[in-house]
Amino acid sequence: MAAVTRCSFHLVRRLLSHQYKRRCVRVQTIKTHKDQQPPAFLSKLNNARLFHTTSAWRGPILQFKLSDIGEGIMEVVVKEWYVKEGDKVSQFDSICEVQSDKASVTITSRYDGVIRKLHYTVDEIALVGKPLVDIETDTGPEVPQEEDVVETPAMSREEHTHQEIKGHKTQATPAVRRLALENNIKLSEVVGTGKDGRILKEDILNFLAKQTGAILPPSPFRETHESQRPKEKQPATQPATQPAAPKPVLTTKDVTESLKGFHKAMVRTMTAALKIPHFGFCDEVDLSRLVALRADLKAISEARGVKLSYMPFFIKAASLGLLHFPILNASIDEACQNITYKAAHNIGLAMDTSQGLLVPNVKNVQLLSVFDIARDLNRLQALGSSGQLGTSDLTGGTFTLSNIGSIGGTYAKPVILPPEVAIGALGKIQILPRFDSNGQLVKAHILNISWSADHRIIDGATMCRFSNLWRQYLENPASMVLDLK
Structure with missing residues (x-):
């Protein structure tokens, strides 16, 4: 009987030893980064008893999929990886930045663990519902040992908070x-x-x-550092910030690349805009009184932490005009059978950014004061310059102003952004000679405005009357007070 027991024991030990060696070979095929130490579970495994299995020291490898980010987007371009294979990540750590044709999105981790595989390289197109990365989770021995690879389920609405659109x-x-x-x-x-x-x-x-x-009050850090800086005399007026001139490029052969991101969106939008018969109207506005008013309010606004430009006045005057001409704040369906009059005045401002032309909008301008608009514009401009504009800022616009004058030029021919039906292009403010009501030659601050309207539903007379009302508000800014809500 003892001999049978010893034989059975040796047989079981031999089987377990064979199973152990087979699993060890499988585990050691995992690639590690050149500069990284082998995973801790490998060293532990070398000293483990024969009856231990690798699943006791290794969590499952989860495939983290790109979930639906809304707006019907099915593919994005991977712009930057914040991790590499072998990096440890925790929940909410940024994994990568992707860009759709509407906005940029930062994907953050849902798990604690180690990055084992990146499924895409920079500038590759990633598909919604497909894996972005494989993450080996650090979940301990209580994880079920049935399978080594587990796919993540579809993300719920709560889990969607791990993808921050910016x-x-x-x-x-x-x-x-x-x-x-x-x-x-x-x-x-x-x-x-x-x-x-x-x-x-x-x-x-x-x-x-x-x-x-x-x-x-300023923080001690900022107060200390700002007090140590030499004070420089600031000019009375700051010129508009001009982007650096592009460097000349000489090439010896043609280069072809695919359209991606915002450029791809521009192609689609402008192709749709080509179907709209544009009606153009131009005029000039004397901003002399507005220039004086802004000079009086600028210091007060900056004391509240908000930079006051002319744009909030332009936007508010447009909103007041839209109250009288709501058809300019409308949209028309593709069959041209129905007009929808928008209740909200979500007025967009075309911005020239490092990512291309973006048009964020200020929501519900009809309910905002000039100061409220200035504060939101400060926010949008800060996000735009740092590449952090989100989908909520870039969608839902009902009317647009394009400040082409910040770069240069007086007149333009703006292109309507569907489904909107009107857009205005602002030229640069020039100091020009004009005659006043008494026939005296005076110095005037002149702004040129160019309007484009969808001529299918907006006639020239309506566009002209709206422009006249908008001009009256700006030439006599005190009159805006009577209509402010």
Whole structure:
């Protein structure tokens, strides 16, 4: 009997040993980064007893899929990876930035673990519903040992918060995220001033102060560093910031590349715009009184933490005009059978950014003051310059103004952005000689305006009357007070 027992024992040990060796060979085929130490579970496994299996030391490898980011988007372009194979990640850590034809999106991790595979390279097209990365999770021995690879289920609405729609990775501590949540602030709208764009508590408080109009004292860090800087005499008027001139490029052969992201969206939008019969109308506006009014209000606005330009007045005057001519704030269906009059005045501002032409919009201008509009424009301009404009800022527009004068030029022929039916292009403000009501030659601040309207539903007389009303509000800005809500 003892001999039978010893024989059975040796047989079981031999089988377990064979199984152990087979699993060890399988585990050691995992690739590791050149500069990275082998995973901890490999060293543990070498010292483990024979009856241990690899599943006790290794979590499942999950395929993290690109979920639906809305707006009917089915593919995106991978713009940048924030991780590489072998990197450890935690929940909410940024994994990569992708770009659709509407906005940029930062994908953040849903798991704690180690990146094992990147499924795409930079500038490759990633498909919604397909894996972005494989993540080996650190979940301990309680994980079921049935399979080594598990696919992630479809993301729920709550899990969708791991994908923050904006143009750059968001980094913030849990305390900062909780502060933003308590004050109903989207992190995608806050510009981080910490290292690598990290959002600090001070950034949240400053953003909240701008929203409420409160004035916060400077932080000790900023106060100390600003006091050490030599004070420079600032000119009375700051010229418009001009982008650096592009460098000349000499090539010896033709280069062909596919259209992606915002360029692809522009092709689609302008192709649709070509179907619209455009009616053009141009005029000039004397902004002399508005120039004086802005000079009086500029210091007050800056004391509240908001830079006041002329654009908030242009936008508010347009909204007041749309109240009298609602057909300019409408849309028409593809069959040209129905007109929808929009209740909200979501007025867009065309911006020249490093990502191309973007048109974010200020929501519900009909309910906002000039100061409210200026504050939101400051936010949009900050997000645009840092590449952080989100889908909510770039969609839903009902009327557009294009400030081509910030670059140069007086007149333009703006192209309507479907499904909108009207757009205006602002030229640069020039100091020109004009005659006043008494026939005296005076110095005037002249702005040229160019309008385009959908001639299928808007006639020339309507466009002209709207332009005249818009001009009257700006030439006599005090009259705007009578119609402000």
